[in-house]
Amino acid sequence: MVIVVKILNCGIVAALFLLHGLSIYILNSSKELNQSRFLVLTLCLSLSDITIGLEFLYHNVLRFMNSQSAPFQYQLMAIRYLACGTVLWSLMQTLLICIERLNATLITKKGILVYLTSNKCVVLCFILSHFIAVLMFGVETIGGPVPTDPKNTATPLIVFSFDILILCITVSIISVYGVVVYRITHAQRNVQTSGLTASQFEKKTRDTKRMRKNVITLGVIIALVLVAFFARSFAVLYLYTVNENEIDDIVFLICNNVFVLVNPLLDPVIYTIRIKNFRDHLRCKCIKNNSVSHSNA
Structure with a gap:
């Protein structure tokens, strides 16, 4: 069953x-990227998420090898802490995107928010997330190599150095997005519908639909x-x-490894592929590339 997981x-x-x-292909070929x-x-978030995938993949390769040598165990310890640091970095970038969305709802952009999203x-x-990862790895190596048990990702050192920070960032993400949702819905409710022309009413209807999509997207995030x-x-x-022997290794692996990759x-999908303009842009690129390849054949 462990192999299946x-x-x-x-x-x-x-x-x-x-x-x-x-996502990266769409963003790099988009004319809106520099503006x-x-x-x-979003592009930076994709890079950090890909790094998470590479680290998880390398960790799985090491686990398949199942060696008990000290260098092997040190590699597992290193990749474990690097993965924790990258997950922390990815969440930080999600928070930066939240702050950018909040700044976008303001009439006058705040300088401090502009700097925070730079x-x-x-x-x-x-640097901060990976400095913590390298520092904690150095601290843990003082006691020698740690066995390759999945539950060793829940040591007090990891919990206090990463999980508490992740808790704070998660609360911040929810709080900022809550403010964004409130500002979007509040601004939409304050728009007067009486006395609108047909074109203005149609524009308000489109804005209402867009607002609902944005609120749903924020809720999904x-x-x-x-x-x-x-x-x-x-x-x-x-x-x-509870006694650590009572929790099944499979359940722990699923909760710890699989669910962490869902985000x-x-x-x-949330930030790029769901947007119709980007999907149309990707479709046009694919059709154009196919046309070029057929003409060269």
């Missing part, structure tokens, strides 16, 4: 690579973040409140 994990990673590859801060942040802040988040976070939190909490897997 690992194969499922690899399948999710393969789908992750495919979806993010499409939209949201698209730049490339400098993205790089700073990367919040739900995904909560699912990934609470699945791992449930596994860790159960591990510490990175669906990020490109």
Whole structure:
């Protein structure tokens, strides 16, 4: 059964690579990339999510080898902490996208919010998250190599250095998106419908539909973040409140490894592929490439 979970994990990673590859291709070929801060942040998020997939894939390869040598165990420890750091970095970037969406609802953009969503802040988040990962890896290696048990991803060192930070970021994401949803719905309700011309009423109808789609999208993002976070939190909490031998390794693997990948897997669908303009752009590119290949044949 453990093998099945690992194969499922690899399948999710393969789908992750495919979806993010499409997302990056769409964003790189889009004329709006240099003009939209949201698209730049989405591109950075795709890069961090792909890195998560690579780290999970490498971790699975090491687990398949199942060696008990010290260098092998040190590699597993290193990739475990690097993956924790990259997951933290990905969540930080999701928070930056939340802040950018909040700034977009303001009539006058706030300077501090513009700085928080800049490339400098993205790089700073990367350095901070991976500095914590390298530091914690160094601390754990003092006691020698740790056995390759899946439950070792729930050690007190990892819980206090990563899970608490992830909790804070998750709460921040939900709070900021809650404010964004309130501002969108409040602004839409305040639009007067009486005395509108036919074209103005049609525009308001389109804006209302767009607002509903945006609210649904934000709700899905919040739900995904909560699912990934609470699945791992449930596994860790159960591990510490009940005898660790009573929690099944398969259940722990699913909660800890599979659910963590759900958010990175669906990020490109939420931020890029679901948008009709981007899908049409991708379709046009594919048709154009097929036409060129047929003409050259």
